[in-house]
Amino acid sequence: MPRIDIDVIEKPPEAKVISTLDGEMKKGSGIAPLSAFLAFPANVSFSGEQSDEQVILLMRAHVITTVPWIITSLIIFMAPSFIFPLLFKYNIIPSLTGSQAFCAGVFWYLGGFTYAFLNFLYWFFNVYIVTNEQVVDVDWYSVIYRKISSAQISKIQDVTSKQGGVLAGVFDFGDVIIQTASELPNFDFSKVPHPQLVVRKLKELMQKEELQWERK
């Protein structure tokens, strides 16, 4: 009777792939809650979520896309210290009394804060969510205009990723385009980190849905 060595029994290949992909996603996951890529995030819920639904990915545009408005905000905040004294010195703008200068300063900094806060809100609330049941795209275009789209995983027909440019290559971000059979034909996850991981996870979820249908 041949001896069976239990220690060398290997795990089924399917289980290995799943744990590797989830492991890669968790490795690429940032520090909550201000990260652009969160795998299996805790304390996250969204409108329309089912009780047995699990949020697998919560994504935003890569943090590097926030650099332009951050730099602009810093310039706005530093301008009173460097630029305005020069403008007063050469009488480009008339001199102000103490109280007028104080009010003007408060107005300037408050305006700069509003600019930075609005840009932060647009980045923070423009999210892409992947769960075990659906994909959700929350788009907040302006203060008074937003769009929320969702599609079941079973309705997804094709998933593609696009990555181009030096920054995208260095920081590993790109677009994930999802074609669906729902009312909204395309979902566009714009400038998300690790687009290849997202595509792989979506394809894995699509395969699971197919297997479930076949078993039925």
Added chain:
Amino acid sequence: MGTQINPDLIAQIVAGFSFLAFFKLFSLVLIFFYFIFTLVVYRQVTLMNQILETSFTPLVKLTALVQIVAVVVLFFLVFLLV
């Protein structure tokens, strides 16, 4: 008999209305619209928090509220100091 507009009275009002007063009035109107804008932002933040809830959303809501208070303070500062 209808009321007649006194041109001397109008001339007195215009002469007494200095550039600073006009600038102050303009600033107050601007800050008032800024205040309305911050109210709209707060409302939208509240709605977005209902759509997406994370551990950070209460802080975002608080920041929007602080912005409203700051604009109100600015309004009174300009009204009293300028």
